[in-house]
Amino acid sequence: MKQRLLFSLVAGVLSTSAFADCTFVYENKTDHPVTVQGFFDTGDNKPVGTNWIVAESNTTTTQKISGDNKCNAIFRHSGQLLARIALKNDSGYWTGNKGFLFSTDRSYASIGENKAFADDKENITLSNGLPVTENKFHVMICNADVNSDDCN
Secondary structure, eight states: OHHHHHHHHHHHHHHHHHTOOEEEEEEEOSSSOEEEEEEEOSSSOOOOTTOOEEEOTTEEEEEEEOTTSOHHHHHHHHSOEEEEEEETTSSEEEEEEEOSTTOOOEEEEEEGGGOEEOTTSOEEEEOOSOBOOSSEEEEEEEETTSOGGGOO
């Protein structure tokens, strides 16, 4: 009886941590709205069509991902968790790398054609080098005259 109770308790704790919500924080330091979406790079690099949100100008917006996108599952099974924040207009994306052993737990911007664009077509940049955690990913959106390394 004790073993069954202990097993149930351990299974409950493990399932709770495996299905933890993941938080994406978008800090938009520009005067331009930007439509974004956070998701986990499981190899297909495709965001969910209905999960886009607008990071309004000069605000901080939070998006929680749960359900099929289990925040800790990829991290627990492969030793690495790769989060991605896509701009809806495909002009750039941000990746947050939560690694195992030799990987740095940092974020990196990838901007197409050396420019990323806000919803109103104004140039913007995304942050580089911000620390990431197992279940929280924070991206800064800055004006185009700010280098990605200084966007923090």
